[in-house]
Amino acid sequence: MTQQANLDTATKGLDAPLAVVDLDAFDANATDLVLRAGGRPIRVASKSVRCEYLLQRVLGMPGFEGVMSYSLREALWLAGKWRDTPLAGTDLLVAYPTTDHAALRELAADPHALQVISIIADSTDHLDLVDSALGTDHPPIRICLELDASWRPLPGVHVGTRRSPIRTPRQAARLANEIVKRPGFSLVGLMSYEGQIAGLGDNPPGHKVRGSLVHWMQGRSGQELVKRRSAVVAAVRDVAPLEFVNGGGTGSLELTSSDPSVTEVAAGSGLMGPGLFDGYRAFTPNPAALFALPVVRRPAARIATLFAGGYIASGPVGRDREPIPYLPEGLKLLGLEGAGEVQTPVTGKAADTLKLGDRVWLRHSKAGELAERFQEYHLVRGDRIERTVPTYRGEGVNFG
Structure with missing residues (x-):
């Protein structure tokens, strides 16, 4: 099975948005x-x-x-x-x-x-x-x-x-x-x-x-x-x-x-393995922390609109602080809209294959800040969830 098929199978009984760690x-x-x-x-x-x-x-x-x-x-x-x-x-x-x-x-x-x-x-x-x-x-x-x-x-x-x-x-x-x-x-x-x-x-x-x-x-x-x-x-x-x-x-x-x-x-x-660490010569981390957003609209050809998603990373303001569409391959954010609090449009050929309720998997730009958005991580291995564990937020603590 492909990585996307594994993720979709593992989490098929859950509603998105959700976050996993592979x-x-x-x-x-x-x-x-x-x-x-x-x-x-x-x-x-x-x-x-x-x-x-x-x-x-x-x-x-x-x-x-x-x-x-x-x-x-x-x-x-x-x-x-x-x-x-x-x-x-x-x-x-x-x-x-x-x-x-x-x-x-x-x-x-x-x-x-x-x-x-x-x-x-x-x-x-x-x-x-x-x-x-x-x-x-x-x-x-x-x-x-x-x-x-x-x-x-x-x-x-x-x-x-x-x-x-x-x-x-x-x-x-x-x-x-x-x-x-x-x-x-x-x-x-x-x-x-x-x-x-x-x-x-x-x-x-x-x-x-x-x-x-x-x-x-x-x-x-x-x-x-x-x-x-x-x-x-x-x-x-x-x-x-x-x-x-x-x-x-x-x-x-x-x-x-x-x-x-x-x-x-x-x-x-x-x-x-967040997005900001894709650009190093010495190493290439595996994307381990991912989050899924559901498709809630199809406003035009080659565009699918996802629910939520405005998980912008800290640091100097720029496109590299936005989440990265990961699966299905070939999607990207719209330059004039980006990732929004209540909706995030994505575009690309793969958008035409998406239906309402389908999932798009994304990566956060930074590693730890995703945990501030979700109360739990579903820990997946292959096509199954091994266990679900709370993030700091899920334990009711916030140290920011």
């Missing part, structure tokens, strides 16, 4: 990530999964250790859910700074959470905020220092994400000294995210020249980062022993794992 594709993607990581353990970026069952699944596979959470509340939730399970000791790194006073108080009051959760700091202001939430006599909070991994080839030129202000060994060592001398803090890790490599494809379909420029930029940026990060890690280790040095993302595993100063890498999107 377990064969998910598992194959996990295996590929481990191979690309070259022996470095992979910390799973939960933001790209947002389904506790799938997090458990991948953490049970060789090569995956720990979770990179996207909020302190999420890390507390996972620590609580896993407290009396084999995942109780899972290391949870909150990869974005928190200003959530209530969550900090919950952390400080939970001895188990204090052992497994680390939070980010890139300035003493983050330490001051924790003290303001908890008082200065709080128990030790695990701290991960974040290094800016962007590329700055010329004065005033910034290529990459706007994250930490810490760039040099001297700046990092100064902050590390401030952390270790402050009561109530323990410096345990260092992380950096090279977004200009990990999250930017160097082989975008139909844009050969742009891809070549991106590829050149990533090569230069990677060389600079490996040298600078190694120096920063050495400077920080002179101040405090580090349990982990984390780097990278799905798009940069080869580069990051080649850096001798890095002890682990991060990845999440590569498990789900």
